[in-house]
Amino acid sequence: MAICSRNQEDVTAAAEAISEVTEGEILPVECNVRNRSEMDRMVEATVNEFGRLNVLINNAIVFG
Numbered sequence: 101m102a103i104c105s106r107n108q109e110d111v112t113a114a115a116e117a118i119s120e121v122t123e124g125e126i127l128p129v130e131c132n133v134r135n136r137s138e139m140d141r142m143v144e145a146t147v148n149e150f151g152r153l154n155v156l157i158n159n160a161i162v163f164g
Contacts (some may be wrong), residue, residue: 104131
């Protein structure tokens with residue numbers, strides 16, 4: 101699984117917590133989903149790590 105956040109420390113901590121529970125491989129990626137090139141980089145990192153992308157879920161929220 102690959103997950104992203106705008107903050108590398110946050111996404112790394114989340115990946116570690118998920119991995120402890122699932123014992124699965126979690127790829128943490130710093131990424132702002134408002135930026136198309138960063139999203140492209142995340143997809144590329146995911147494919148490079150796992151060989152493919154099966155499902156993409158966008159769960160971004162905007163406050164204000």
